[in-house]
Amino acid sequence: MPNYKKIHHSRARFLAGVIVVMMAIFIARLFYIQVIRHDHYLALADTEQTRQWVLPSVRGEIYVMNKGTPSKLVLNETVYTVWADPKVVEEPEKVMQVLKKVAGGNLLNSAEASLKKTKTRYQVLAKKITHKQAQLIKKQKLLGIGFERGERRVYPEGELASQVLGFVNDEGKGQYGVEGGLNAQLSGKDGLIKTVTDVRDVPLTIGNENINIPAQDGKNIVLSLDRGIQARAEESLKRGIKKIGAQKGSLVVMNPKNGQVLAMANYPSYDPTNVNQLKDISLLNNQTISAPYEAGSVIKTFTVATGIDRGVITPQSTFVNTDRVRIGDYVIGNATSTYKGTRSMQFALDKSLNTGMVTVAKRLGGGSINNSRNIIYSYFTNKFHLGRLTGIELAGESPGTIISPNNPEGNAIRYANMTFGQGMDVTMLQVSAGFCSLVNGGIYHKPTIVAGEINQFGDYVPADRTNSSRVLSEVSANTVRDMVHRAHYATYQTNKIENSRYYLGGKTGTSQTIDKKTGKYTSEQTTGNYLGFGGEKYKTPEYVIMVQVSGKGMNLTGGAHAKPIFNDLSNKLNRYLKLKPKG
Incomplete structure (x- = not known):
């Protein structure tokens, strides 16, 4: 007869x-999960619960x-990016249906x-849906759909100063002009929120590792x-170019008292709002700096200034003009051959005589241009x-080129040509800024496009301007x-200097261009330049203007x-x- 009691105890054991074995496995598994794999599963939990x-x-x-008062020219418009958490979205078909209806062309393919x-x-x-569109989507209460607030650049005045301003691309980065040159200051710094959320991604107030870093907005x-x-x-x-039939032109206006740029204009131009429709990308460049x-002959003002400051000429100093001067094997001539004889340096500037400027160079070197090059x-x-970056706060500035005397190409022939603006490459801004020092009493002010900023309280704070030096x-x-004042009137109005009601001055410049086929100067295509100043009599000028006009195959003076x-414009x-x- 079976021993049921013994069998019962055996089954119980x-x-x-x-x-016991199951408990051991459970405890081992629990230990493995909670201790050995703790960090792994914590990370998984964070991934699921933390956003x-x-x-x-x-x-x-x-x-x-605007006459001394800051006025907005570039604005921001609030737009939104629509995003999804595919793990949470329950009705993808409905999401697509709503977005196609509301977002339209802003829906990504x-x-x-x-x-x-x-x-x-x-x-x-x-991307870039309006506030109204965002509200319409939110009303549908789509699970797993979120919105990120952003800004879209608005240029309400179209082409006004477009090559100075630049634009902001689809990634939010500034391109060209101020937008590119000061992108870091304008962009600011993004902030960050990291927190535990519920199933609908609504942030909860629990969690020891919540992060809330406020965004730092860009400077105004x-x-x-x-x-x-x-x-x-x-x-x-624009009016002047159309009148003469030129193809393009540029213009700079500066305040010679402080180096501030008051205007930069280029024609043709473009509208930053419609930059994606632009066919000629060269229009994005600001020709005055790039x-x-x-x-050409506007550089003669700098040659004369150098001679006067070094004491080798005065306006009344004379030279014998033969309309030709030989430098080595190279002969330099004047544009016209009607002013032979003894002439003053004022006359040489008035009539733009190349021979007069070469004479200045010789006198700077004690009779030798080789000795005057330095x-x-x-x-x-x-x-x-000249021939150097000015450091203006704009993207795309080019330095130009002035060959050093230490370079084999920096010979006497080149330096003779440089006295009347050939054999050297400069930008309009460089010339304008340097010219300011010739007419403001001898102070060079580093050119700037920035007057200041609007602080967080809405107050205008002028920029600190200390980068100036005496050069003459x-x-x-x-x-x-x-x-230069006398030269302005010498061309057409020599008898009206005393009758002028304002104090004006200026110098013409006609630049030969290089034929791409021959690599030599050609007179079949020239660039017209004018560099001048204006203001009240007996006072420091209020403005400096430089104009350049050009056209393919055109002789412009x-x-x-x-x-x-x-x-x-004056x-x-x-x-x-x-x-x-006055007068």
Whole structure:
């Protein structure tokens, strides 16, 4: 007869053993999960429960001056990016239906495929939708759909100062102009939120590792451009170019008292709002800083300034003009051959005699241009900052080229040509900034496009301006200014100097260009330039203007084609600035 009691105890022990083994396995597994694999599963939990969002910084807005008061020129418009968490989305078909209806052209082509990536937590479905569109989508209460607030750049005044401003691309980065040159200051720094969320990605207030870093918005930059001067500059340039039939042109206006740029104009131009429709990308460039060229006879003002400051000439100094001067095997001539004989340096500047400028170079070297090269190079590059980056706060500036005397190519022939603006490449901004020092009493001010900023309280804070240096004695600069004043009227109005109601001055420049086929200068295509100043009599000038006009296969001159644009704008500025006429 079976011993049921013994069998019962045996089964009990077996069951107890099974339970002990199972408990051991459970405890081992628990130990493995909670201790050995703790970090792994904690990370998985964080992935499921913790979300993070970038807090986009707001790009700083751009202001210009309006008769001394900052005024907005570039604005921000709030837009939204629609994103999805494919793991949470329950109705992808409905999501697509709503987005197609509301977002329209802002819906990405990849949106439907993105919703199928269920192993991911973040997929962008639409970009740059308006506030109204975002509200319509939110009303549908779509699970797993979120929104990121952003900004879209708005240029309400279209082409005004477009090559100065630049634009912001689809990635939010500034390109060209101020947008590119000051992108870091304008962009600011994005913030971050990291927190535990519920099933609908609503942030909860629990969690020891929550992160909340506020975004730092970009700076609101105030440009030195004056809206009224900029508009008038563009108007004068466009009208002048169309009148003479030129293909393109550029213009700079500066304040010689502090180096601030008051206007930069280029024609043709473009609208930053429609930059994606632009066919000619060269229009994005600001030619006044990015296109070095041989500026021609406007450089004679710098040659005369160097000679006067070194004490080797005065306006009354004379030389014998033979209309030809030989430098080694090279013969330099004047544009016209009607002024032979003994002439003054004032006359040489008035009539733009190349032989007069070569004479200055010789006298700087004690009769030898070889001995004057270091002096000319020092004045042109170190004092007047020609052929060097100015450091203006704009993207795309080019330095140009002035060959050093230490370079084999920096020979006497080149330096003779440099005295009248050939054999050297400079930008319009370099020439304008250097010219300011010739007419303001001898002080070089580093050119700037930034007047200051608007702080967090909405107050205008002017920029600190300390980068200035004396490059000419005051006596020398005043002498040069008077010579340029007389040269302005010498071409057409020599008898009206004393009757002028304002104090104006300027110099023409007609630049030969290089034939790409022969590599030599050609007279079949020339660039017209004019460089001048204006203001009230007996006072430091209020403005400096430089004009350049050009066209393929066109012979354009400084006097006939560029100077009328200067005159037109000068008359407008005299009225706009309310300068007081005298005489």
